[in-house]
């Protein structure tokens with residue numbers, strides 16, 4: 001089937017009390033692994049490309065692979081841009097046929113963030129493409145919980161931002177971080193609950209890699225609509241390739257090496273989807 005937009009998937013998540021996995025891919029094998037896992041779990045997913053990986057792989061190529069995967073899949077698949085860094089990059093992905101784009105101008109001042117996000121919303125919504133934006137600072141995972149807490153999203157500003165921009169979902173900072181955690185993440189569930197309950201659009205949490213399953217399950221229960229995961233898949237992919245080449249000659253069949261990496265990513269995706277669909281109704 002054709003690609004679905006975020007709005008469709010996030011509505012499904014609400015109805016069935018699941019959280020949509022928004023999983024990062026930058027090549028065909030990773031994307032195939034993610035969609036295969038989604039199919040096995042009968043759970044719709046968002047496949048997304050990090051902004052730097054759009055530069056690496058090309059938006060047209062990634063969209064074509066996602067579309068091919070979606071056409072072979074029995075579950076709904078969306079294709080998104082993750083942490084789009086400018087209006088121009090978001091537009092590039094909208095024009096390439098992505099079904100969702102994130103515009104991340106959280107480090108800019110409020111007025112600029114609103115103005116540029118509105119420009120993205122305008123071109124995206126005209127084509128039925130969903131828009132995610134971010135408020136607060138989602139830190140890198142080598143920071144202490146105290147440092148991460150300095151970037152928490154202000155719920156009052158979040159409510160205003162969603163009204164000012166008309167976005168479809170909002171990424172918030174509540175204690176998770178990007179990459180591999182150096183310290184155990186400390187999630188502010190009280191803040192997360194306020195955001196989920198009072199902001200007028202679905203709430204997105206980033207930094208799903210390495211966050212303990214029980215913490216993720218709590219977020220699912222609270223109604224977090226979308227959880228972003230990247231690092232855990234990339235590490236599984238790299239580890240599998242590394243192991244494979246230690247055990248084989250460098251001139252072995254590439255397909256054998258990639259098959260191992262693809263299977264490793266699929267195992268991680270299945271495990272993530274288990275938690276994200278734990279309370280499904």
Ligand SMILES: [Zn+2]
Nearest residue numbers: 178206207228
């Ligand atoms: Zn992120």
